[in-house]
Amino acid sequence: MNAKTGKIKAAMLGAALTLGAAPQAMAEGMGYQTVSDLLHLVMNSDRTVYTRMIVNRLANEEGVIKASEHFIDDKALVLPAQMFRFGAEMVAEETDAFSYSLLSLWPINKQNAPATPLEEEGLTFVAENPGENFYGEEELGGTTYFTAVYADVAVAAACTSCHNDHKDSPRTDFEGGDVMGGVVIRIPIDG
Amino acid sequence: MTRNRFLWILWALATVLIAGSALARLYIAGDRTVLLPGQTAGAHHQLEIACETCHTSAPFASAAKLRKDINKTCVTCHKEDLKAADDSHPLKKFTNPRMAAYWEKIDGRFCISCHAEHQPETTLPMMLTLQGDYCIACHSEGQQDIRKDRESHAELTFDTCAGSGCHNYHDNRALYEDFLVKHAGQPWLAETPVHPVEALARTRPAPDPAAIEAYLAGVSAADAARSETAAHDWAASAHAGADVGCAGCHAAGAETDAQIAAAWTDTPAETVCATCHKGEAKTFALGRHGTRRHPEIAEPRSAKSALKKLGWKKPPEALVSALDAYLTDPAPPAAMSVAEGRVPLKPEAHGETLTCSTCHAPHRQDLGFAAVGACVSCHDDDHSRAYEGSPHHLLWQAELAGDLPPGSGVTCATCHMPKTKSAKAITTNHNQNDTLRPNEKMIRPVCAECHGLGFAIDALADPALIANNFSGQPDRHVESIDWAVNRVEPPEQGTNQ
Known part of the structure; x- marks a missing residue:
């Protein structure tokens, strides 16, 4: 029950942040899919805001500062993907009630390629079916997880230019609006 | 009672008593090192007692x-x-x-x-x-x-x-691909090899003797503690410059002459130093010399609470005192002594303990001793023994002689206790671990101030060169920069760390 309470709390937090505490998000017994969808809504909104209003504006449009993977050494902005991953790592330090990752079939860092058959299936599905999410279950390390995969779409020129120009990128023909990868959210299933 | 029966009973009682004493020593408050399943590694041996x-x-x-x-x-x-x-x-x-x-x-x-x-x-x-x-x-x-x-x-x-x-x-930090590419092709030695923060720290004019005399005339100290040498040494030190007088350390907190006389101690504790030198004290406790000063080391186990845990809620004070007297818990331990060190150390230094004053004479500000003399008076490995006469040592001597600018000389502390500069102050990092192992940790804060990255990587990968304290050129070449440069085209692109 504790894990479930945690999920409900997470959902309430997500709802409060995004929807102004909409009544339906407060409902008891919320399904894994709803919780996951709400979490994704927060994640995706925050990163889109960071990508468009910080990185793309300051680095690409106004050119006042650059964004760099080596942001400390280069005294630069954190890349949107790093901002997202740092958040995921911080969450991982706080709770195991859910976890999330930003992955791709065409990752710059091989570490972010699919690592489980369900990740591969989900990432392929969202790439081939724009606008649709992927949901499934998988067992990892002796625990069964509800796993959701959401398409990660190029929301600004900064996304495509960086990936297309990067020497480690396995794909260099991304255009605005393309599915570049996916957000994978996992929630352990009770019992 | 037959003799045999008596002996059996005596044996049983003695066994219970001895076993009980041993268990009490182990469980209640005593030294548990006997329970160690195997020696710990590195500086962790300083924690074995708790x-x-x-x-x-x-x-x-x-x-x-x-x-x-x-x-x-x-x-x-x-x-x-x-x-x-x-x-x-x-x-x-x-x-x-x-x-x-x-x-x-x-x-x-x-x-x-x-x-x-x-x-x-x-x-x-x-x-x-x-x-x-x-x-x-x-x-x-x-x-x-x-x-x-x-x-x-x-x-x-x-x-x-x-x-x-x-x-x-x-x-x-000094090995990721973009860093290698960015620092490829650097000469082995910079045109003006000077460690900038060391230079700042060492640029301090020698005080004028007349000014010292004038200053000392206005200073009061306990009569019994007056020492001309100590006073002169102190007056030439940064302590005097910062208006930290005799009482500042020997009677900390006291203000009037009567208070100073009452609170005077001839041997101020380390905590007095740490009052002002917070950064140094903190990093000392994180380093290998001062591990036993770490604030998270377990507190001494008290006999009273151990007995309570065993279910004896109100143990008689006499028993508690007796146990405390019998089981002197070594935690928190005294500072580590040289004799306890597990690296090659000079036998004649075995009586030394490691406190602030081991390396820093309390009155005389002698950073030369703290940065070299103190180290080599204990450390007895190849690298330490080879320091004297090494190129780094010759530079240090040349700097002391005034032939080279401040920051040119390389002392033990330059590499193992590098100085850092913040907006407020220059601090000497007393945690040697920060640059020790793996030794590539030393590249950015130390080596790269004077040497090219390629040379630094090669030198640190050459055990023989380390052993002779860098007297010569590296005998091996690490190809990482070559490979990184060959792969990266154009070089300004980012890559994965």
Whole structure:
């Protein structure tokens, strides 16, 4: 029950942040899919805001500062993907009630390629079916997880230019609006 | 009673008494080092006297809980190192369930997967208790197969990843590909090889003797403690410059002459130094010399609370006092003595303990002694013995003679206790670990101030050159910069760290 309470709390937090505490998000017994969808809504909104209003504006449009993977050494902005991953790592330090990752079939860092058959299936599905999410279950390390995969779409020129120009990128023909990868959210299933 | 019966009873009683005494000593408040399953590694031996420092779990905790608790213990002391290292393999990267397949190879969620303790027979440098080719576990298959991903690595064996000067598991600040490319082609030695922060710290005009005399005339100290040498040494020191007078240390907090006389101590404690030198005291406690000063070392176990845990709620004070007197718990321990050190140390230094005044004479500001003399008076390894007469030492002598500008000389402390400058002050990092192992940690804060990256990497990968204290040129070449430059086109692009 504790894990479930945690999920409900997470959902309430997500709802409060995004929807102004909409009544339906407060409902008891919320399904894994709803919780996951709400979490994704927060994640995706925050990163889109960071990508468009910080990185793309300051680095690409106004050119006042650059964004760099080596942001400390280069005294630069954190890349949107790093901002997202740092958040995921911080969450991982706080709770195991859910976890999330930003992955791709065409990752710059091989570490972010699919690592489980369900990740591969989900990432392929969202790439081939724009606008649709992927949901499934998988067992990892002796625990069964509800796993959701959401398409990660190029929301600004900064996304495509960086990936297309990067020497480690396995794909260099991304255009605005393309599915570049996916957000994978996992929630352990009770019992 | 027959003689035999009497002897049996006596034997039984004696056995119970001796066993009880031994158990009491182990359990209640005494020294538990006898329980050590094996010697610990590195500076951890300084913690051996207080098991609770590392073993914080409740008795009979689950294996999962034990591993998590040990993680917390490790991080208690090593958090800052790992943060500063921009850890390439932080634990938090492995907690995501998608890494489950890797957990079965090497479980990166737990420090002890690679650094098991109490296993001296299988402990390698860097406290590694895996085989040196451990990278093979995760970087040899599928998308992660580095031999396929990097042409230059196709023929390499996995025992060369971390032991060659190319990669480290945690700290790659001076080794990541873009950094290598950015610093490729640098000359081995800078045009004006000066450590800028050392230069700032060493640029201090010698005080004028007349000014010292005038200053001393206005100073009051306890008559019994007056010493012309001490006063002159002190008057020429930064303490006098900062208006820290005799009473500042010998009667801390006292203001009037009467208060000073009442509070006067001839031997101020280390805590007095730490009142002002907070950064130095903190880093000293994090380093190898001062591990026993670490604030997280377990408190002494009290006999009273141990008896309470055993179910004796109100133990008689007499018994508690007796136990306390009998079982003098060594925690918190005295400062580590040279005799307890587990690195090569000079026998004649074995009587020394490690406090502030071991290296810093209390009145005389002699950074030359603190930065070289104190070190070589104890350390007796090849590298330390070879310092005198080494190129770095000759530079230091030339600087002392006034032939070279401040910051030119390289002392033991320049590399092992580098100075850092913040907006407020210059601080000497007393935690040697920050630049010690793996030795590539030294490149950015130290070597790179005077040397090119390629030379620094090569030099630090040459054990013979380290042993002779860098008297000569590296005898080996690490190809990492060459490979990185060949791969990166154009070089200004980013890449993965």
